[in-house]
Amino acid sequence: MVPPPRFAGARFDTYLPDPAQPSQAEAVEVLSGFAAGLGPGPEPEGGLRRWFGRGRKPAAPAGPRGVYLDGGYGVGKTHLLASLWHATPAEPERKAFGTFVELTNLVGALGFQETVRTLGGHRLLCIDEFELDDPGDTVLVSTLLGKLVEAGVGLAATSNTLPGRLGEGRFAAQDFLREIQGLSAHFRPLRIDGEDYRHRGLPQAPPPATDEEVERAAHATGGASLDTFPALLGHLSRVHPSRYGALTDGVRAVCLTGVHPVPDQSTALRLVVLADRLYDREVPVLASGVPFDQLFGEDMLKGGYRKKYFRAISRLTALARDARRLTDPADGNGADGDRAGRDRARPED
Structure with a gap:
């Protein structure tokens, strides 16, 4: 601990x-x-x-x-x-x-x-x-x-x-x-008041990759995982959230295809826990499908768990920026550049 x-x-x-x-x-x-x-x-x-x-x-x-x-x-x-x-x-x-x-x-x-x-x-x-x-x-x-x-x-x-x-x-x-x-x-x-440092002054979140880009990056990155989003959600339903941290051990990048809005609150809350564990471990997430700010429906974003969902969107978007180096390692404004800029501008949350 x-x-x-x-x-x-x-x-x-x-x-x-x-x-x-x-x-x-x-x-x-x-x-x-x-x-x-x-x-x-x-x-x-x-x-x-x-x-x-x-x-x-x-x-x-x-x-x-x-x-x-x-x-x-x-x-x-x-x-x-x-x-x-x-x-x-x-x-x-x-x-x-x-x-x-x-x-x-x-x-x-x-x-x-x-x-x-x-x-x-x-x-x-x-x-x-x-x-x-x-x-x-x-x-x-x-x-x-x-x-x-x-x-x-x-x-x-x-x-x-x-x-x-x-x-x-x-x-x-x-x-x-x-x-x-x-x-x-x-x-x-x-x-503690303030703006979300992860996105303040940074460019808009990168658009989702294509399925082909995700698959190509997964095969070219040692220690990367490659799953369809529905398969991932199904697997999370069979693993206790207390094990999500261990689930990410040794994973250097998460590659997902077919990201879509989550269908129900139980699934959404499991995804929130996974997002937190990935963020803690600085694991970049490259995905195709809908952008991460469309993962949770309007009813969820207005409900009792809305702050959890906004936190997950913020963290997943930051990890998506980090994942840009998987598709364009030579991008000077990619993951490493973003992280250095964030460290100079604001602390990690």
């Missing part, structure tokens, strides 16, 4: 705040102070560190024990979260970083009590893409974070939704208001 490859080098001093958005500089200042305040923590009894941290526990402080980064997609929240993980003065085994889905999967794999014991000795838990999509997750995470706060664990999370509004438009949030408010009490919300 460490920051993914894209953010292995993320640091506060590599985050470049937009002068027009004071909240970005404020976030760096607040998070830097939060990291320093966590400290390495007390030594376990007997002077020996233990993997699961069963030592003396510090008393939980009054007030929020965490920070919650709220803002639109592409403003650098994940960069800041990873920077916090790196800046916290604790050994790597005493701090954890993962997505909300990975956290719930961890509970499923270890069981609730063992998860509490495993994470309870940590100084920091970073949760990226915090979402509450069903009542069960609401109660589970609320209870888990409450236990971790009692154990003195610092919390940090990113989301596109303020803590008090988690779950809106997806299930009867009012029926679980107590649990949602309990979650909110653990965090100090920190709003």
Whole structure:
């Protein structure tokens, strides 16, 4: 549970705040102070560190024990979260970083009590893409974070939704208001304003390739995958989303033919998870068919999961730009040029 490859080098001093958005500089200042305040923590009894941290526990402080980064997609929240993980003065085994889905999967794999014991000795838990999509997750995470706060664990999370509004438009949030408010009490919300750096000032997203271009690039690129889009969607339906990261191991490029709008919400949400894992691992995506901004229907883009879909469109479009080098390696404005320009202009999110 460490920051993914894209953010292995993320640091506060590599985050470049937009002068027009004071909240970005404020976030760096607040998070830097939060990291320093966590400290390495007390030594376990007997002077020996233990993997699961069963030592003396510090008393939980009054007030929020965490920070919650709220803002639109592409403003650098994940960069800041990873920077916090790196800046916290604790050994790597005493701090954890993962997505909300990975956290719930961890509970499923270890069981609730063992998860509490495993994470309870940590100084920091970073949760990226915090979402509450069903009542069960609401109660589970609320209870888990409450236990971790009692154990003195610092919390940090990113989301596109303020803590008090988690779950809106997806299930009867009012029926679980107590649990949602309990979650909110653990965090100090920190709003980060700004534009999506991935596309600000860049040319329009490249048009889809032809089937022939996709197939030719796949055969010419070592480690590339080649699938039809319907076959990919069918395969994702048979693999648990917790395995999508492993699914991409060793893949240097994803080549898809026949991309079309996704037919239903379950399929769309699986595609969102895959897009996040591909983006984390910087895997370019070359595709034929419809452009990525036409993947999700208007009803989806107006529904409760709309922010997930917009994030997926933003990330897939960035990966499509990266894929231009597969069809034209000599293009000076291709993937490598785009990435360098983005790194100079804005941090990764």
